[in-house]
Amino acid sequence: MWKWLHPYAKPETTYHLTGRLIPWFSYLSIILLTIGLVWALLFSPADYQQGDSFRIFYIHVPSATLSMGIYVGMAIAALCSIVWQLKLADASAAAMAPIGAVFTFISLVTGAAWGKPMWGTWWIWDARLTSQLILLFLFLGVIALHNAFEDKVMAGKAAGILTLVGVINIPIIKYSVEWWNTLHQGATVSKMGKPSMTLDMLWPFIFSYMGFIFLIVVITCIRFRTEILARNGMRQWVRDLAVKGES
């Protein structure tokens, strides 16, 4: 199995592979997001308690859970780069940090816009909101550490250690709902078996969720390719590519 994976550890192969995959993933993401969000905005029923403000749910929840997912992905990549010295894992971790920060920010803004009509206030110092804010700080710290080093490889190593230290925060985010019993409503899509939503609401949610996943994959690929180029600037294939792209 490792033999099969081996060629993909070579930056050039991975660069071209991701380049070929980007269009397909972006088509998929556009289609899924269009179906999901049009369904969510036009056809899904309004919530019997929250009315039409419930439609924020279809972007709030994906961005909130996926931002945590991005952090975990970043931590796994950092672990791979520290344990096996994989340079590409390092590059992918560096590529994911700004995306995670943006999605965390989106989840905070949409949460605030949902909280204002529902709870009557933009912000509540509730466990989940607070831990999401801390997650944003963690992302910003990783980005700042990346920018502080001149040398990309050293920056990647340092940021990797910070990511692994910060990943301890993820369980705190996950279980904070149980630790502090506050205003925030319980998880809506709690158990896979019997979700507390109707199917008319669940389907658009699944579509937009998948669309966001592919969107993140596409942006990660774009940034990942940039990181590969920046780290291999002295290689001949990178130079050929850069000169060819310029003309």
Add this chain to the structure above:
Amino acid sequence: MSDTAITSQLNQPIALSYRSAFMLILKRDVTLAFRHKDDIINPILFFIIVITLFPLGIGPEANTLSRIAPGIIWVAALLSTLLSLDRLFKSDYNDGSLEQMLLSPHPIFILVLAKIVAHWLLTGLPLIFIAPLLAVLLHLNENSYGALMITLLLGTPILSLIGAIGVALTVGIKKGGVLLSLLVLPLYIPVLIFATSAIDTAAMNLPFTGQLAIIAALFFSTLTLAPFAVSSALKVSTN
């Protein structure tokens, strides 16, 4: 003893036991700190001044002050620890003795732990002695003094341990000061939350063993894990 003498002693082929290596670094750091007394006194002065600023900003009503006293004391403790963190590795990094330590045959874990313990003895411990006096100024609830002392005793080592990771990551960067606070402060938040909640619970005469257990768990997990993170971060920074 000069510090170069000690680092050269560490590099000697004669096997030092783990404990004597630990004690050697600890003694060295404490001696060095006592030579530059500002390093010990300034964070404490900062702690005191920040706490006196709050009543001036908020107003002298005893009720309000006693309500927010735990938070103020703990936030001030976080900030003064943050201020003092810089000297943990910086001077050793600048004069090259840090690299010597990393090259010595002893496990880095022990050396790093010794440095962190020295840092806590010089900054965390004085805070614990001064905090009750400042709590009097802030009209802290009488039931809370015990909780304040215990949470500070368990919590300040966590601050030193986590802070050491941040310093180790930023020691090679020229303007690491602001970056350090950005990296470290979010990681301090759980300690702050549970410590202040323990003090608040104590004020209501309720048992606060739950929060204490969580702080203790945080303490022991950082005690075992943080030195590893610090040593790998130092290896990255000094390479």
Add this chain to the structure above:
Amino acid sequence: MQFDSINAFFAMGGYGFYVWLSYGVSALMIALLIFMSCRSHKKTKEQIAKRYHRENKLREAAKKQAEQQTQSQAELLEEPHESTS
């Protein structure tokens, strides 16, 4: 279709401002992220190409200089030879 008219759609049952605020901010942030990512990709490529051209130029200049030097040296060597003849 949940809404009777386009106005009802924009009003969102009174929650229009909040719904469109969150959708708008999300779309803006994601568009900005994609734009920045593409731009940094292009910039990195340009920088590498620029560096490559600069190094090429330097290398060629060095080569030319070396050639000139050897030529002038050869001339210098040849001159006394010519004078003697």
